[in-house]
Amino acid sequence: MKDQNEFQELWNDYLEGEITTDGMIELQTYFAGDEQLLQNSVDSFQIHRLLGYDAQADEQHEAFVNSTMSQLLTRQHQVRVATDVRSSPDTAPSSPFPRSLTNRFLIAAIAVAASILIVLSYDTNSQNERSPIIAKTTNVHGAIEWTHENGMVEVITENNKPLTGGTLETMTGDSTVTMQFTDGTIVTLDGLSLLTISEQGQKILRLKRGNLSADVQPQPSSKPMMVFTEAAELRVVGTQFNVNTRDESTKLTVNEGEVLLKRTTDGESVNVVPHHQVVASLRDTSQLRSVQRVDQIHRWKSNLQTEASHGQWVPSLLELGGKLKSAVINGSMSEKAATIAYKKAASLNDQQGSLWALPSRFGLSVVVTVNQQATVPIVLEAGSRLRVTGRGYSATDLVVGITTNEPDAGFSGKYEQQINLTESMDPDTQEFSLEFPIEAMNVINEKFPASPIGREFVGCWCSHPTNQVTKFKITGIEIIGTESSK
The missing domain is CATH 1.20.1310 (5 helical Cullin repeat like)
Incomplete structure (x- = not known):
């Protein structure tokens, strides 16, 4: 020793x-x-x-x-x-x-x-030798971050940016990035989405949240492109499809070719063919069903409680309870009167409420996506209008935007309208009701189609660009069609 x-x-x-x-x-x-x-x-x-x-x-x-x-x-x-x-x-x-x-x-x-x-x-x-380039960006808009395999974070602002394995995050409602793989496969990510990509003999995509649209070149049957979400696994050998995923559910829409979807909870699978969709959920263990998408409509009214993908849903009854409690404390209402008012509201079984904007370093925002269970596409027609109601508090301006797909196809474009709330908001209640022609909305990227008319509506976002405003809430979003539309 x-x-x-x-x-x-x-x-x-x-x-x-x-x-x-x-x-x-x-x-x-x-x-x-x-x-x-x-x-x-x-x-x-x-x-x-x-x-x-x-x-x-x-x-x-x-x-x-x-x-x-x-x-x-x-x-x-x-x-x-x-x-x-x-x-x-x-x-x-x-x-x-x-x-x-x-x-x-x-x-x-x-x-x-x-x-x-x-x-x-x-x-x-030798970074590229260690991690070969598997794709490049072809269209970039908004706030986008790229996390390399080694953990380094980079802000992407330009097209033709080479991508190795790593994670893409679109940070705001108006953000979108399209990438092209070396074999010509096109994948678009938009809105508040998070996607990890890799390619080691086959393409592996992991969609943590948000929206993905893919136009996939033929893949070897032994090495298909795989897309993983929390609720589902997708096996793709060549097709056009769209995916929307949230914490507990994934919606797959197939427009060309076929995609095999397997539910992660029990391994049940279903083959989805063109013009069909399926929803896989962590909570739903019933038989998976591929449902045909039929016809089209031109009107839509949001259900903020079920269709909010970003924002804090607060039922009206909860807000009423807070107001009544404050009234009792300041002496403007007796406890008995407040109790009667609350019970009366509760007996109506009112499902109304508000979607409060959530803060980030890019400002305040809410995002609403068409119900995953909806099987009838909402197609925007000439003469249709967008109505948004809410309460702005101290906000002086608002950006209202929409996301569209091509009918029976993939991602199309995003459009927005800048609103001066000081001209639209009630000075006493700070409530507002906005309504404007959809065809007047501005395209946010020159590579998108100039007009949203004729495209499928898939979602809407409302944002305030800074955190200087403490709050705003949305109480309703609606697409109003023409008198002859359905």
């Missing part, structure tokens, strides 16, 4: 550059008598140097490389000199160490230096 402790102290001194001449002689004695100890020490030396490299600050990298290269060349020269000396029978070795030990240390030192240079090159110049 004593010998082991003494060796460890000598070896630590050597690694830290503090060993004396006498210490080197003692260390040589240990190595000469134990070949395995020598091998273990060489391994330890390599790890020590690599850890030392990892600890270098970025600004020291260049100096470190130059120093290592200099040492490498010097030691290579020493090896050649030592070889020449050994080849001469009249020359005795100048090193106090045995020849085999000297050679082993020199070889190990060269190997370590080479390893360090390889690591440096790998970290700074």
Whole structure:
């Protein structure tokens, strides 16, 4: 045990550059008598140097490389000199160490230096070799973040951005990003969505939340594209389909080809063919049914409680309870009168309420998506109008936007209207009722169709661009068709 402790102290001194001449002689004695100890020490030396490299600050990298290269060349020269000396029978070795030990240390030192240079090159110049490019962005709008496989986060603002494996997040209601894989497959992500992509022999997509539209080139049947959500697994060999996923449910709509959907809770599967849809839920264990999408309608009224994908739903009864409690506290209403008023409201079984905007670093927003169970497409027609009601409090402006798909196809575009609430809001109640022609809404990206008319409506968002406003709420969203529409 004593010998082991003494060796460890000598070896630590050597690694830290503090060993004396006498210490080197003692260390040589240990190595000469134990070949395995020598091998273990060489391994330890390599790890020590690599850890030392990892600890270098970025600004020291260049100096470190130059120093290592200099040492490498010097030691290579020493090896050649030592070889020449050994080849001469009249020359005795100048090193106090045995020849085999000297050679082993020199070889190990060269190997370590080479390893360090390889690591440096790998970290700074070979990212693409480690993670090959699998797609590139072709259309970008709004706030989008890309998290690389190594955890680095990057804001994407431009087209033709190469993508390796990683995670895309569209951060706001108006955000959208389209990417093209190397085989021509097109995938679009929009709204408040989160998607992880990878390709290791086959395309693997994991949609945590939001909306995805894909136009998939033919894939090998043995290596289909796989799309995973919390509630479902999709097997795709070539098709056009759209997916909307929330925490507990996933809706798949197929427009071309076929997609096999498997529910994650019990493994039940269903093959979805063109013009059909299916909803898989973590809560629903009934038989999966692929339902045909038929006809079309031109009117829609939101159910904020079930169709809100972003925002805090507060029932009117809960808000009434708060108001009555405040009235009792300030003396404007008796407790008995408040109780009667509350019971009367409760007896009506009123399902009305408000959708309160949630804050983020991009401002306040709510997002409403058409009910996943709806099987009849809502197609926007000329002359239709959008009505939004709510309460703005201290908000002075509002952005109202809509998301559309092409009928029986994928993502189409986004459109918005800037609203000055000071002109529309009741000064006493801060309530507002907005109504404007849908065809007058502005396209947010020049690559989208100029008008939403004739496209399928899939959702609406309302946002305030800053957090200077503390709150606003939406009480209703409605598409009003023409008199002749249904």
